[in-house]
Amino acid sequence: MFNFGPQTPLPPNKYRMGGKHFKNDKAFIRTSVKDVKRLEKLCGLTIDSAVLDWGCGAGRLAIGIKEHLKSIRDYHGVDVQRELIDWCQLNLAGPGYRFTFVDVSNERYNPDGSPERTLSADPHSVDVFYAYSVFSHMNAADTAGYLEILGETLAPTGKAFVTCFVEEDVPEWEENPAGYGPLEWKGRLHCTRFSRQYFESLVNAGGLAVDRFEYGQETDGQSLYILRRR
Numbered sequence: 282m283f284n285f286g287p288q289t290p291l292p293p294n295k296y297r298m299g300g301k302h303f304k305n306d307k308a309f310i311r312t313s314v315k316d317v318k319r320l321e322k323l324c325g326l327t328i329d330s331a332v333l334d335w336g337c338g339a340g341r342l343a344i345g346i347k348e349h350l351k352s353i354r355d356y357h358g359v360d361v362q363r364e365l366i367d368w369c370q371l372n373l374a375g376p377g378y379r380f381t382f383v384d385v386s387n388e389r390y391n392p393d394g395s396p397e398r399t400l401s402a403d404p405h406s407v408d409v410f411y412a413y414s415v416f417s418h419m420n421a422a423d424t425a426g427y428l429e430i431l432g433e434t435l436a437p438t439g440k441a442f443v444t445c446f447v448e449e450d451v452p453e454w455e456e457n458p459a460g461y462g463p464l465e466w467k468g469r470l471h472c473t474r475f476s477r478q479y480f481e482s483l484v485n486a487g488g489l490a491v492d493r494f495e496y497g498q499e500t501d502g503q504s505l506y507i508l509r510r511r
């Protein structure tokens with residue numbers, strides 16, 4: 282294991298989600314600290330926040346919070362991949378930092394999981410919700426379902442930082458669209474792309490509103506949404 286900072290272990294490469302972007306240790310840390318700073322600016326993150334890192338993978342955001350803020354009231358990382366959560370438990374959990382494995386279905390990452398959806402968080406309990414490259418690997422029914430649960434889970438003044446592939450004038454939802462983006466998409470839910478209008482209709486149906494939209498600047502051309510409760 283490689284120790285980057287005074288106390289933050291980094292996950293082995295095989296556990297790092299996000300393809301080539303996060304293989305390099307410096308880039309892994311840099312992107313996570315950059316996102317922590319964006320959460321401060323765009324979502325009001327402070328050391329007193331309750332953060333839900335949904336689809337936390339190997340805890341990239343937790344590492345960024347440890348490096349930049351050090352302590353936090355409640356960081357909760359949730360994922361459907363047991364071995365990643367096991368690694369996080371062993372290496373990153375401690376006061377203010379916790380992780381939960383949820384055995385729910387995702388055709389790419391946990392195909393045999395339960396169809397019962399959960400964010401593993403209480404209603405109105407989350408100040409800052411972070412889902413980086415999670416809706417970019419999700420079917421349309423789950424996306425609608427999770428946005429609805431998100432609407433119930435955010436605190437009244439909570440904000441959500443969410444990335445996904447959206448375009449104008451494309452079908453409502455498509456899996457691995459040919460010729461789209463920088464990669465050749467392979468396997469279930471490698472890339473899921475929404476029409477902007479459809480994704481925003483799901484946001485609206487979940488009792489949420491778009492606070493901010495930035496097109497195409499995230500990993501592999503994803504867009505960034507900042508959402509709040511309506």
Ligand SMILES: C[S@@+](CC[C@H](N)C(=O)[O-])C[C@H]1O[C@@H](n2cnc3c(N)ncnc32)[C@H](O)[C@@H]1O
Binds near residue numbers: 337360362386412414
């Ligand atoms: C591309 S990775 C991104 C990991 C992390 N957010 C990051 O930016 O480094 C997508 C993650 O979402 C997780 N995931 C997919 N569906 C999920 C669900 N329904 N609940 C929780 N995690 C999920 C996957 O297991 C995977 O770790």
